[in-house]
Structure formats: structure tokens, C-alpha cells
Amino acid sequence: MQHVTQDLSGKHILLGLTGGIACYKSAELCRLFIKAGATVQVVMTEAAEQFITPVTMQALSGRPVYGSQWDAREPNAMPHINLSREADAIVLAPASADFIARLVQGRSDELLSLLCLARPADRVPLLLAPAMNREMWSHPATQRNLMQVAADGAHVLGVGSGWQACGETGDGRMLEPAQLLDDVTAFFQPKLLAGQHVLVTAGPTFEALDPIRGITNHSSGKMGFSIARAARDAGAEVTLVAGPVHLPTPRGVARIDVTSAAEMLDATLMAAPRATVFIATAAVADWRPAAHSAHKIKKDGSGQPPVLHFVENTDILLTVAQSARAQSGKLFCVGFAAESENLVEHAKAKRERKGIPLLVGNIGPLTFGQDDNALLLVDANGLRELPRAPKLALARELVTEIAARLPGWSAR
Ligand code: C5P
Numbered sequence: 001m002q003h004v005t006q007d008l009s010g011k012h013i014l015l016g017l018t019g020g021i022a023c024y025k026s027a028e029l030c031r032l033f034i035k036a037g038a039t040v041q042v043v044m045t046e047a048a049e050q051f052i053t054p055v056t057m058q059a060l061s062g063r064p065v066y067g068s069q070w071d072a073r074e075p076n077a078m079p080h081i082n083l084s085r086e087a088d089a090i091v092l093a094p095a096s097a098d099f100i101a102r103l104v105q106g107r108s109d110e111l112l113s114l115l116c117l118a119r120p121a122d123r124v125p126l127l128l129a130p131a132m133n134r135e136m137w138s139h140p141a142t143q144r145n146l147m148q149v150a151a152d153g154a155h156v157l158g159v160g161s162g163w164q165a166c167g168e169t170g171d172g173r174m175l176e177p178a179q180l181l182d183d184v185t186a187f188f189q190p191k192l193l194a195g196q197h198v199l200v201t202a203g204p205t206f207e208a209l210d211p212i213r214g215i216t217n218h219s220s221g222k223m224g225f226s227i228a229r230a231a232r233d234a235g236a237e238v239t240l241v242a243g244p245v246h247l248p249t250p251r252g253v254a255r256i257d258v259t260s261a262a263e264m265l266d267a268t269l270m271a272a273p274r275a276t277v278f279i280a281t282a283a284v285a286d287w288r289p290a291a292h293s294a295h296k297i298k299k300d301g302s303g304q305p306p307v308l309h310f311v312e313n314t315d316i317l318l319t320v321a322q323s324a325r326a327q328s329g330k331l332f333c334v335g336f337a338a339e340s341e342n343l344v345e346h347a348k349a350k351r352e353r354k355g356i357p358l359l360v361g362n363i364g365p366l367t368f369g370q371d372d373n374a375l376l377l378v379d380a381n382g383l384r385e386l387p388r389a390p391k392l393a394l395a396r397e398l399v400t401e402i403a404a405r406l407p408g409w410s411a412r
Helices: 023-035 054-061 079-086 097-105 111-118 134-138 140-151 177-188 222-233 261-274 316-321 343-354 391-405
Strands: 012-017 039-044 089-095 126-130 160-163 169-173 197-202 237-242 254-257 277-280 287-289 310-312 332-339 358-363 372-379 382-390
Touching (some): 012 054, 023 054, 079 111, 089 177, 097 111, 126 177, 197 261, 222 277, 237 261, 343 372, 358 391
Parallel strands (some): 012 039
Antiparallel strands (some): 358 372, 372 382
16 A cells, blocks of 8 residues: 655656755655655756765666756757756755855856746746755845745745754754655645635544543544645645644644643634634544542552543534534534444434534544545535545545535535
């Protein structure tokens, strides 16, 4: 089973390297682009070749690297035209301070700047991953140049902060290859949820019995985190209320960590008044211990097990779905149902019971902790199956389904 989402499948990326020590990360970035399904053509400046060899980049990309506008391999002697026209995007990583300044001036005395200038700007986007020392980064000249390249149509990606090769600490590091892959992938996603604010609950809850033990479940949070990422990539502002899971926060997503169902309810109700879409993927505990023991519940030697009492947790989805905001059509609510059998009947019944426009069913034991899943969408018009696929691919499909239902949607 293929777990890597081939998000860049069919895309041809021109990866441009300019002079900076971050070039060593571009080798990994090239690999990640290819693993995500892209083809990659590397172009290097003379300065970049001081930091990493064209041989390395050729071996990783599987294509000869270009470095000169006088390259005789192109029959028409115009590599700047040919290379820029066959690309779906030009990604400059690292983009040095000097190279950005050259872009601002429209310089074109070497191949990479020449092909950036020659690119058909309306269909070949230019993405920049700046990398430089913190003083160079914060210099007014650099900041002025960054604003100008953005105004000229380039898409400037962020920079990292932290230890720099020069020994100083601050802003200006190139983003890590995995972060750049996420940003470039997001760039290509259609902005179906632009202007929307999506609120997602994800993961399990943990209901403490005493300071040591508690009740939880096998939810990994992967589906909810994938949905948060897909919604963000689709242009939404995203708030993710996460139970106790060990997953990295998707880029650009505001995360609120909670432990218990009561905390998840509070965090959700705080965020809901600004949300336009609520997706409840969390596996919330139905019950919590009626009392929380301040100290560990010990064996007393009698052989008698302790008697535990439980109270029911508030249904977060039901509470939000019954709010005035949802009822008046300003908040589109999506529920999840994890079942172990009779998925269709249970999912239909659950949608009715929760009073929501869309419910997504899945088989619990086949999804918890897995990287892939299969979904069953239930709405007022019937059923739709999304066959087994990586969770991120399913999340993107779900986002498309939700976006299609938003215009004109109003509650009963
Ligand atoms: O009723 P059941 O727990 O099966 O419903 C599952 C759906 O309801 C999921 O979307 C889940 O996130 C949500 N839910 C909730 N709060 C609860 C229980 C379930 O939001 N206390």
C-alpha cells in the first residue's frame, strides 16, 4: 500500500540553487519533490556550485544540471526559453540575498536569473525560499527587495529561525526540506476554502482517574490532522483542537492542545463563533470518571476491585450543531462515525441524530493508527464512498466535497 501522497504527481519543477550553505539542504528537497511524484530540473548558479556539486544534483534529479546560458545541449541554443516554458513552477531554494536583489533589478547575465526573467509569469509561478545570515535578512535593502519581488509576482516563502552556519542565531535560515515540500505542495492546491475558517477536533481524549491513570482510546489523530492540513492548503484559516497525540502541527494551522473531553468542549466553544465549518473528527470519550482521585488509587490488599462511577460527557458536535450559528446556516457541521459493523445504517442514523448536513463514516479498527483509510460520506441525498487511500488524499477529497456543499447551504 502506497502511503506517500503523490501530491506533486505530473508536476515539473525547475529547482534553482543560488549561492549559500543551505544548498546542502537542496539535495534532500530534490529527493522529496521526486518522492512526491514531481520531475525536477536543477539549474545552479556558479556560486551554488561552490557549495554542492552538479553531480550530486544530477544523480538525485536523474537529469543533467544546467548552469550556463551558453549550454550547447539545447538545439536552439536557448536554455532560458526552453527550461522556463516546460516548468510548472520555478522554486529557488536557496534564494540568496544577492540573487533576490538581482531579480528585483531584472538582471539576466547568467542562466538562472535569465530564465526567471524570461518565464511566462502568468503560468509559471516563481517561489523563493530565502536563506542568509540574520543581519543580511533584516537589512532594509533585503526587506525592500523581498517586498518588491513579491509585488512583481513572486511567492516568497518564509524563513526559519535558529542556529546559523555562521555561528549566529536568528532569522534567515532556509526552511527545512520537509517544510518546503509542504509549502510548495500547498501552493499547488486549489483554494477551494479561501475566506473560510475551519475548526477541527482531532485525536482521542484522556479522562483521568487519578494522577497516574485514565481512560482513552486508540485514535491517532492522523485523519483530523490531515483534514486540518488539507483545509489550510485549500486556503482556509484553520483552528485545530487536538487531544493528546504526538503529531507535528500542520504548517499554518493554529493548534490548541487539550486533554479531557471537557477541555475539548471549552476550546471548541471558544473557537466556534468565528468558524464557518466545523469538522468533528475527535474520538471523544463518552464517559468520564465521576470523581478524580487526588492520589493514586491503590490496591488495599482485600482483593476487592475499586468501584468506579462515571458521568456522561457533553456531546461537542451535538452542542455546536444545535447552536444558533449552525442552525442559521453560518456554520457547516461535519461529523465522523467510527463503527465496527453496519457502517451504512449507523452512519445514516448518526447524521439524523446529530442533525448535521454531512457525516463521514469509517471502520474504527481499520483506521485507528493507520496512514490510510476508506470513507463513506452520508448526506441528505445519499451515500458516496471514497475508496481506500492515504489519509491526506482522502482529506483533500473531503475538503472538495465540503467546499461544493457550502454555497447556498443553510440549515433546515
Ligand atoms: O455519538 P458518537 O460518539 O459515535 O459520534 C461521533 C461524532 O461525534 C464524531 O464526529 C465525534 O467527534 C463527535 N463527538 C463529539 N463529542 C462527544 C462525542 C462525539 O463531538 N462527546
